[in-house]
Amino acid sequence: MLSQIRPAVVMIVLFTALTGIVYPLAITGVAQLALPAQANGSVIERDGTVVGSSLIGQNFASDRYFHGRPSATTGPDPADPSKSIDAPYNASNSMGSNLGPTSKKLVDRVNATIEAEFAAGRVDVVAADAATTSASGLDPHISPQFALAQAGAVAKARNLSESQVRAVVEANLEGRVLGVIGEPRVNVLLLNLALDRLQ
Known part of the structure; x- marks a missing residue:
C-alpha cells in the first residue's frame, strides 16, 4: 500500500x-x-500620484468634468451590513443591474436619469449610454455622442469655448480595434485629465 x-x-x-x-x-x-x-493594472498617474486606471470608470460629480455612464454596482450599507446600497463604480463588486427590458425599476431608473440630465442642463440630447449601465458597472468609456453632448456644459463650467472642449474630445477618440471590432469611444478619465492639462 x-x-x-x-x-x-x-x-x-x-x-x-x-x-x-x-x-x-x-x-x-x-x-x-x-x-x-497592463500587467500592473493600466494605472494612470498625474504628478507622481495614482489617479485611476484606464480600465475602471470613476464617478465624476463636478460640472467641470465629463461624466461617465451610470453604474449599477452596490456596496454594504454602513448602517446595516446585511443590506446593500448603491455604490457607483465600486470595483470590488462589479456587476450589472440584471434588470430586464420589462422591469418597471429599470424603466423608472432610466427615465429618472434622462430627466436629471435635462434638468441639470448638461445635455440637449441623451445618448443611450448616458441613461443605461454597462454589464460590469465599471465601464471607463462613453460614446462620442455622449461626450459631445456634455461639451457645452463642461466648457461653461471651465470658462472655455465649446469648440476648445470639442477639440479635446475629438483628440481623445479611440477608434475600433483593428478597424472593425467594437465602437468608437472616449475614455472619461483620460479625457478629463486632458482637460486639466489644457488649463
Missing part, C-alpha cells in the same frame, strides 16, 4: 509546485517584461 501512496503524494506535491508556484511566477514574469503597464 505504501508503494501506491508514495507516488501519489509525490505527484500532488510536484503538480502543486508546478501549477501553483512555477507557472504563475513564469506568467507574471513574462507579463511584466512584455506588457508592464
Whole structure:
C-alpha cells in the first residue's frame, strides 16, 4: 500500500509546485517584461500620484468634468451590513443591474436619469449610454455622442469655448480595434485629465 501512496503524494506535491508556484511566477514574469503597464493594472498617474486606471470608470460629480455612464454596482450599507446600497463604480463588486427590458425599476431608473440630465442642463440630447449601465458597472468609456453632448456644459463650467472642449474630445477618440471590432469611444478619465492639462 505504501508503494501506491508514495507516488501519489509525490505527484500532488510536484503538480502543486508546478501549477501553483512555477507557472504563475513564469506568467507574471513574462507579463511584466512584455506588457508592464497592463500587467500592473493600466494605472494612470498625474504628478507622481495614482489617479485611476484606464480600465475602471470613476464617478465624476463636478460640472467641470465629463461624466461617465451610470453604474449599477452596490456596496454594504454602513448602517446595516446585511443590506446593500448603491455604490457607483465600486470595483470590488462589479456587476450589472440584471434588470430586464420589462422591469418597471429599470424603466423608472432610466427615465429618472434622462430627466436629471435635462434638468441639470448638461445635455440637449441623451445618448443611450448616458441613461443605461454597462454589464460590469465599471465601464471607463462613453460614446462620442455622449461626450459631445456634455461639451457645452463642461466648457461653461471651465470658462472655455465649446469648440476648445470639442477639440479635446475629438483628440481623445479611440477608434475600433483593428478597424472593425467594437465602437468608437472616449475614455472619461483620460479625457478629463486632458482637460486639466489644457488649463
